Amino acid sequence: MNDKYTFISREEKLDSEQTRKSLTYWQDVWRRLRKNRLSMGGLFGVIFILFFGLIGPSFREGDYSDQILDYSNLPPRLDIYEIEKDRFVYVTREYRVLETDEKGTLLGRIDQVYRDIPNRLLYFSDEYKVSLEGTVSGTYDYPGLLSSKIYYSDAWGIGLKDVSYPNGDDYVEVAYIHPDSPLYGLLIDGEQFDLSVIDSLEEVVLSSGDLQTGLTGDDGAEAMMDAFDNNSDLVEMTFRGEILTMDYSYGLVDPEDRLEGLEDVNIELNYKGRITMNVTDSVMNRLYPWGTDNLGRDLLARVMYGARISLFVAAVATLVNFFVGVLYGSVSGYVGGRVDNFMMRFVDIINSVPLTLYVILLMVLLREVVIDLTIFGHYFVLFRGQGGLGTIIIALGSVYWVGMARLVRGQVLGLKEQEFVLAARTIGVSNFRIILRHLIPNAMGPIVVSMTMMIPAAVFTEAFLSFIGLGLSAPLASWGTLANDALAGLVTYPYQLFFPATAIAITMLAFNFLGDGLRDALDPRLRKG
Amino acid sequence: MTIDNRKPLLEVRNLKKYFDKSRGLFIRTPKVLTAVDDISFTIYQGETFGLVGESGCGKSTTGRTIVKLYEPTGGQILFDGVDLASINHRDMLAYRRRIQMIFQDPYASLNSRMTVTDIIGEGIDTHHIFKDSDDPRMAKQERIYELLESVGLKKEHASRYPHEFSGGQRQRIGIARALAVDPELIICDEPISALDVSIQAQVVNMLEDFQKTKGLTYLFIAHDLSMVKHISDRIGVMYIGKMMEIATSDDLYDKPLHPYTKSLLSSIPLPDPHSEQKGKRIILEGDVPSPINPKPGCRFASRCRYSREEVEIITVNTLVGRVIRETLLDPVTNELIIKDNKVITPEIAEVIVGLNLPKISLGKQSCFTETPELKEILTDHFVACHFTEEINANLLKK
Numbered sequence: 001m002n003d004k005y006t007f008i009s010r011e012e013k014l015d016s017e018q019t020r021k022s023l024t025y026w027q028d029v030w031r032r033l034r035k036n037r038l039s040m041g042g043l044f045g046v047i048f049i050l051f052f053g054l055i056g057p058s059f060r061e062g063d064y065s066d067q068i069l070d071y072s073n074l075p076p077r078l079d080i081y082e083i084e085k086d087r088f089v090y091v092t093r094e095y096r097v098l099e100t101d102e103k104g105t106l107l108g109r110i111d112q113v114y115r116d117i118p119n120r121l122l123y124f125s126d127e128y129k130v131s132l133e134g135t136v137s138g139t140y141d142y143p144g145l146l147s148s149k150i151y152y153s154d155a156w157g158i159g160l161k162d163v164s165y166p167n168g169d170d171y172v173e174v175a176y177i178h179p180d181s182p183l184y185g186l187l188i189d190g191e192q193f194d195l196s197v198i199d200s201l202e203e204v205v206l207s208s209g210d211l212q213t214g215l216t217g218d219d220g221a222e223a224m225m226d227a228f229d230n231n232s233d234l235v236e237m238t239f240r241g242e243i244l245t246m247d248y249s250y251g252l253v254d255p256e257d258r259l260e261g262l263e264d265v266n267i268e269l270n271y272k273g274r275i276t277m278n279v280t281d282s283v284m285n286r287l288y289p290w291g292t293d294n295l296g297r298d299l300l301a302r303v304m305y306g307a308r309i310s311l312f313v314a315a316v317a318t319l320v321n322f323f324v325g326v327l328y329g330s331v332s333g334y335v336g337g338r339v340d341n342f343m344m345r346f347v348d349i350i351n352s353v354p355l356t357l358y359v360i361l362l363m364v365l366l367r368e369v370v371i372d373l374t375i376f377g378h379y380f381v382l383f384r385g386q387g388g389l390g391t392i393i394i395a396l397g398s399v400y401w402v403g404m405a406r407l408v409r410g411q412v413l414g415l416k417e418q419e420f421v422l423a424a425r426t427i428g429v430s431n432f433r434i435i436l437r438h439l440i441p442n443a444m445g446p447i448v449v450s451m452t453m454m455i456p457a458a459v460f461t462e463a464f465l466s467f468i469g470l471g472l473s474a475p476l477a478s479w480g481t482l483a484n485d486a487l488a489g490l491v492t493y494p495y496q497l498f499f500p501a502t503a504i505a506i507t508m509l510a511f512n513f514l515g516d517g518l519r520d521a522l523d524p525r526l527r528k529g
Numbered sequence: 530m531t532i533d534n535r536k537p538l539l540e541v542r543n544l545k546k547y548f549d550k551s552r553g554l555f556i557r558t559p560k561v562l563t564a565v566d567d568i569s570f571t572i573y574q575g576e577t578f579g580l581v582g583e584s585g586c587g588k589s590t591t592g593r594t595i596v597k598l599y600e601p602t603g604g605q606i607l608f609d610g611v612d613l614a615s616i617n618h619r620d621m622l623a624y625r626r627r628i629q630m631i632f633q634d635p636y637a638s639l640n641s642r643m644t645v646t647d648i649i650g651e652g653i654d655t656h657h658i659f660k661d662s663d664d665p666r667m668a669k670q671e672r673i674y675e676l677l678e679s680v681g682l683k684k685e686h687a688s689r690y691p692h693e694f695s696g697g698q699r700q701r702i703g704i705a706r707a708l709a710v711d712p713e714l715i716i717c718d719e720p721i722s723a724l725d726v727s728i729q730a731q732v733v734n735m736l737e738d739f740q741k742t743k744g745l746t747y748l749f750i751a752h753d754l755s756m757v758k759h760i761s762d763r764i765g766v767m768y769i770g771k772m773m774e775i776a777t778s779d780d781l782y783d784k785p786l787h788p789y790t791k792s793l794l795s796s797i798p799l800p801d802p803h804s805e806q807k808g809k810r811i812i813l814e815g816d817v818p819s820p821i822n823p824k825p826g827c828r829f830a831s832r833c834r835y836s837r838e839e840v841e842i843i844t845v846n847t848l849v850g851r852v853i854r855e856t857l858l859d860p861v862t863n864e865l866i867i868k869d870n871k872v873i874t875p876e877i878a879e880v881i882v883g884l885n886l887p888k889i890s891l892g893k894q895s896c897f898t899e900t901p902e903l904k905e906i907l908t909d910h911f912v913a914c915h916f917t918e919e920i921n922a923n924l925l926k927k
Contacts, residue, residue: 025642025690419638423706426596427652428625441642 032521039517045510049503053307060298064305065475068296070096070109073493076291078104082280083269091269093492104283290499293485302477303499309478310507313392314458318451320397325404326447330435332405333412344409351402355461359395359470366391392471396458407450411443445522452515456508463504479504535573537607538746539595539714542569544604544614546587546594550821562821564590566770567604569903572714577740577747579761579778581754581793583817587770588750589633592716595748596628597621608714626656629707633719635699639691645702646687649673652710676705680735697728701735708739716748721756733760754797758782763909766790769820769828772903776910786912786921789829826897827915835920836896 033039057064073093080088080100089110090098099107269276285291290300332343372379415421416439424434440447459479465471466480479500486496545567550560565587572578580588594601597613606613613624629652632638639648650669653659659668674684680701691699700720707715717736721729733756739745751757757764758778765775766789774787785791792811813832818824830836873881896915903913906925918925 419632419634420640422593422598423630423632423638423703424640424651425598426625426628426630427706427710428622428655429651430655437643438640442640444642 029518029521033517036517036520038513039520042510042513042515042517045506046514049307049507049510050311052304053311056304056307057301060301060304062298062301064297064301064477066297068292070098070296071106071288071292072294072296073489073496074098074106074285074288074292074296075493075495076285076289077282078285079279079282080104081269081276083276088280089269097269100283102281102283103286105286106288291493291495293482293496294489294493299482299496299499302482303479303503306477306479306482306500307503307507309389309472309476310459310462310480310504313389313396313462313478314455316393317396317400317458317462318454321401321404321454322447322451324397325401326408326440326443328401329405329408329410330412330439330443333409334416334431334435334439336413336416340409344406347402347405350399353399355395355399356465356468356470358399359392359465362395363391363470366394389472389476392462392465395465396461400454400458404447404450404454407446408440408443411446412439415439415442445519449515449519449522452511452518456511459504459507459511535576537571538574538609539572539748540569540605540607541571541591541595542605542607543567544569544591544594544606545602546590546599547602560821563770563823564820565594566823568767568770568772569604570765570772570775572746572748574713574746575740575744576762577749577760579757579764580748580750580767581752581757581764582767583752583793585769585817585820586767587820588752588767589718591767592630592718592748592750596625596630596716622656626652626710627712628714628716629710629712630716630718631700631703631707631720634723635696635703636723638703639699641691644688644690645677645682646670646673648691648702649676649706649709652706656710658710672709673705676709679708679739680705681731696724697732700724700728700732704732704735704739708743711743712745714746714748716750718750719752720749722751722753729756736760754794766793769818769823771828771900772911772913773829774910774912775903776907780907780910784907784910784921784924786906786910786917786924787829787914788833788835788920824897826899827901827913830896833896835914835916 033043078090078100080090082088086102088100088102090100090106092098097110099110101107288298288300290298290303292299293302328343328347332340412435421434421438424438429437462471462478463480463483466478467484469484472478472481482500483497483504486493486500490497544565545563546565548562548564550562551557552560568587568591570578580591582588590599593599595606595613597606601614604614608624608628611624613621616624643651650673653669653672659665659672662668670687673687677684677686682698682701682705686694686698691702694702700723703720720736721732724732736747737760740747747760749757749760758781761778763775764778764781766773766781766787768789774781774785774790776784776786781790782794785794792813795811811834815832818828818831827833827836899915901913901915903911904917906912906917914920
């Protein structure tokens with residue numbers, strides 16, 4: 001006999017028969033899910049995006065809809081020039097000159113700049129002083145304006161016009177061009193006139209010989225714009241008794257030349273006679289880490305806000321989906337027979353209408369609808385068809401439950417013949433309770449997986465609808481509208497698409513990874529019963 | 530219990546359950562699966578009625594139709610004098626408490642999302658059993674503990690989930706669930722066929738104990754013949770939706786009268802290598818016919834070695850009561866003896882026998898056309914076969 005084995009005492013034996021609190025189904029799922037690294041990554045991604053959207057905007061100073069036109073189309077990284085010791089400027093693609101500090105914090109726009117765009121020369125004169133608040137004092141002395149040329153820039157490029165002076169050197173006219181309108185106003189002797197303010201543009205003679213008299217206000221502006229649009233060579237106009245002759249014969253710079261010029265931005269900055277040609281440093285944009293859009297709105301704030309909208313749409317669509325789809329599917333599956341047949345054919349009908357068409361129809365239908373409510377003098381708008389958010393939610397909510405209904409019906413069809421359901425019926429449990437307590441909890445695995453998969457699908461659909469212009473309207477921003485806005489400047493300002501697109505991609509990946517992990521964790525094949 | 534003073538608890542009369550298997554939206558080819566076709570039997574209070582038959586013969590459907598899991602196509606289910614087939618859903622609730630069911634698959638019959646407490650307590654909640662008690666919650670919990678202990682489980686098991694139990698333990702939970710509402714009749718739908726042999730005995734003994742202590746009545750559905758013989762007082766044999774034979778279990782095993790029962794019993798393996806059983810084994814030929822759109826006649830006819838289309842031995846007894854489907858002429862005089870579809874009366878039978886024919890054709894009337902009625906051949910022994918007397922001439926003589 002060896003003494004390897006000895007009898008244990010009774011106490012020890014009882015000790016070994018410990019009872020352990022049993023894991024519930026969901027505890028077990030969580031235990032398995034934790035082992036799956038990819039889906040845990042997805043879970044953290046989802047949590048991050050939720051925080052990003054919900055709490056993020058409160059860390060941004062400005063609002064997502066604040067427009068600062070001077071700061072439009074700024075990239076996340078700024079190539080800054082040191083024009084003077086400790087004085088840095090950044091030149092935008094539209095040749096606006098913005099003052100920054102050494103680290104890349106924007107300080108303001110320097111307005112009084114003479115731009116010789118075709119030669120890429122920007123002049124800052126000693127004589128004019130720029131305060132950062134944007135007020136201007138002093139006399140204007142444009143070193144380059146001795147020639148009879150004015151320059152204008154628009155959103156796409158640079159044009160050049162000749163201007164003749166009626167009264168010698170002391171009289172300077174500059175056609176001031178705004179990106180959104182070809183001709184915006186006149187800058188005469190340092191004084192800026194909006195064309196609508198010009199009260200007595202007595203006479204405009206177009207080169208074609210048309211004479212228009214007594215043009216005031218908007219009519220005058222229109223006549224001048226016509227002159228541009230018709231490519232008139234010479235426009236004469238009488239203003240305050242003086243005859244202005246504008247010679248447009250120079251024409252626009254050839255578009256191909258413009259593009260070529262823009263590719264190779266190599267600017268010569270002339271400030272107080274000191275010429276800076278090389279980029280001093282490339283720094284982070286401190287004020288707008290993700291840059292700005294074409295209206296100078298903070299892209300980071302907009303992507304954060306877009307997360308809210310996108311996730312809100314997805315959450316509502318998924319919730320509707322869950323309640324309607326699960327109820328509809330389980331009733332259809334449980335009742336079965338003819339009822340099931342009719343209910344499923346209805347689902348087929350809904351499913352056969354393309355979502356896009358559905359949304360367009362709903363938008364037309366709901367455009368005028370505003371549901372408001374006044375309680376104790378407080379006015380609430382419950383639903384506004386115009387903004388687009390309500391319409392998208394209704395569209396997604398009324399179509400997306402179809403897949404869930406089918407899934408749940410299939411599950412219920414299989415489950416209702418299971419003996420535990422028969423047992424419940426034998427006991428006399430009501431049909432409603434059987435659906436609620438027996439069928440739905442047992443179908444919960446596929447339902448949860450389907451829901452986590454449906455969230456990215458809804459995000460994507462919303463983005464898609466917004467992208468093709470059926471979604472939200474400004475100033476609301478969702479990732480889809482952001483991507484749509486960015487598309488126009490895709491070649492020049494790719495970052496405007498990059499950030500919302502990345503946000504969409506991360507969200508989709510995170511939810512999909514989580515959904516995959518959940519499916520594995522919930523897989524009934526891993527355990528019986 | 531003597532035959533006279535027993536009281537019927539459940540009477541099934543001409544119960545039918547057909548399933549419509551028709552396909553097609555516009556052109557429907559009618560297909561009817563006759564799962565249970567016109568069966569009748571009675572279960573007396575306190576007894577165990579065994580229901581045997583091979584897979585797919587409609588035993589489980591019968592059980593499920595009795596508790597109205599399926600709506601019967603026809604017939605009556607008289608429980609304590611009330612026809613369950615005709616009462617509505619709401620009124621049925623009261624009877625659900627009195628009839629319970631134990632299921633076959635211990636893995637499928639418990640909801641894996643519910644704890645044992647929830648599973649057993651569901652019936653208590655549904656029927657508000659402790660609504661008059663001071664503390665219904667406490668009373669319910671006590672009752673659940675008591676039930677668990679009575680089926681051989683522990684109190685600690687109450688908070689567990691089904692997947693933590695073995696098959697035998699799960700079946701005990703299923704039994705506790707059925708017992709929770711104090712039923713009178715329990716339909717045991719093959720409660721032991723998914724269990725280990727050693728566990729089977731435990732469960733069956735437990736069921737027998739409950740029958741003694743609680744005065745339960747069982748409808749015991751099974752295909753294991755020896756187990757059914759052990760537990761049942763009376764046994765019904767089913768074959769493709771029809772009842773073939775009903776007898777007390779001793780009678781059935783000693784004197785099987787129906788050819789199907791004979792072959793079924795001969796298939797029971799004996800644990801004796803020297804037994805002559807080997808030679809006696811009746812091996813049926815062919816497959817079980819489909820229960821979809823069954824042909825008229827005895828369901829077993831296609832596989833029965835006694836089945837035939839004509840009657841060979843012509844005696845008055847074999848002819849009386851049969852329906853003749855052909856015109857029978859006197860071969861000598863060419864006179865009409867009997868016309869179509871006439872039941873043969875003893876007088877006509879005498880005439881036919883008087884003809885001294887070696888055999889007569891009954892036309893299509895035979896095992897293949899005429900469905901045999903369940904007739905009481907001996908006391909409390911019912912058989913559905915045209916030729917019971919003929920086949921069992923030796924047995925019945927005794």
